[in-house]
Amino acid sequence: MPIKIDNVSVDMAANLSNAIDTVNLPRHRWYYYKEGFSPNLVNKAIDELHLGSDDLILDPFNGSGTVTLTSAIRGIPSVGVEVNPFTAFIARTKANNVEAKELEVYSKSLIEAIKKDTLSTSRWIGISTFTEHESLKKWLFNRPVADAYERGFQFLENVDSVQIKDILKLALVSSLMANANARRDGKCFKYKKGWENNGYDRESFVESLSDRLKICLEDVKTTHVESLPLIVCEDSRSFLKKDDVNTYSLCITSPPYLNTFDYTDIYRPELFMGGFIPNNEALYQLRLNTVRSHVQALWPTPTEQNFGPDYTSVMEYLLSHQEKLMCKRIPLMVQAYFEDMKDILDSIFKKMRDGGQVWIVVSTSAYAGMEIPVDTIIGHIGTVAGFTLKGIEKLRDIRKRKTKNSGNIDFLRESLIKLVKK
């Protein structure tokens, strides 16, 4: 029987599927992660399942840590697995409890150190397009911004407390990005209009940093983290196989969407300039460890293909319309993606306690003019793993970016898949 999509049970106004609410919420607002999702959804799941301090929550694609932070503030233990060291760092840092007084003292000294310094030189000159150089027509950061950031980075060496150091570092990276000449736009960076004359300099950087540190201080004072989450920076496909916990009450997550988006590419400035990866080889290795939802690395060829009737029709269509695909590896990527989802769901089934639920937010995708029902295919894979499919609820329509291969599809469906271990 085909899996049906439930259109009515979700309150669309409750904003359950995007990160927009996080910009005003204590601690969540320390770094805006566009691909994050809504704390409202995590709260809804916790309330619906009546979870408390004896329960354990898992997010195998934890990103900037919306799930772990929301659970932590409510005193519920949680584990977040995230492969990208920069995003895992955001998740860990947002949950740091520190002495407000100590943070205040270090914040003041950091600002003073940057204001006074005129000698530091960015170590990123001539590397990629990170900062101004005679060989470049465009660069992400003006020299005064990159130099001020460098001074801030050097200051971190004097900070003994790891937790304080991480908060200062997150504020530095966030201020750097606030003073960038380009902004993230889908899969790439788009230069801001008139960026050459935008005036980003040491003063604007210090202003951004002061604002951010003020917010961190305010949140540290008002919002205590009741239960420290465990943040693991690893490929969840391998982590879940070796982790021997089997008492999760809830797994709530949003995996990478099947949209050829490469998170490691779009977060390159933070990964390199934040000191999270040393070189391009390490970046490539990181790509190989991400879920196969992009074609940016030569990942292992998938072998499984038994993912249900919706998958079979998708594959038949894609293979017979290869000339309309932007890249000939797309059918293989689609197969690899569902193989990864199967791998993850098989592991998660073993980790859940009886009665435990899995909530997955995902969107459909489109290739060669066909909408791929990622939600129903994952729903099917979940049942083969042993779960009962409780339902698939539509959260919203997402406007599809137009490309020359996208055909007539204007919107994609974002939905919530609910599975139960009975």
Ligand SMILES: C[S@@+](CC[C@H](N)C(=O)[O-])C[C@H]1O[C@@H](n2cnc3c(N)ncnc32)[C@H](O)[C@@H]1O
């Ligand atoms: C849609 S985002 C999740 C965002 C998250 N819900 C939040 O609120 O920030 C998907 C995340 O999965 C991560 N990811 C991709 N492949 C992974 C893997 N193999 N193991 C763990 N995390 C992975 C990506 O780096 C990305 O941060």
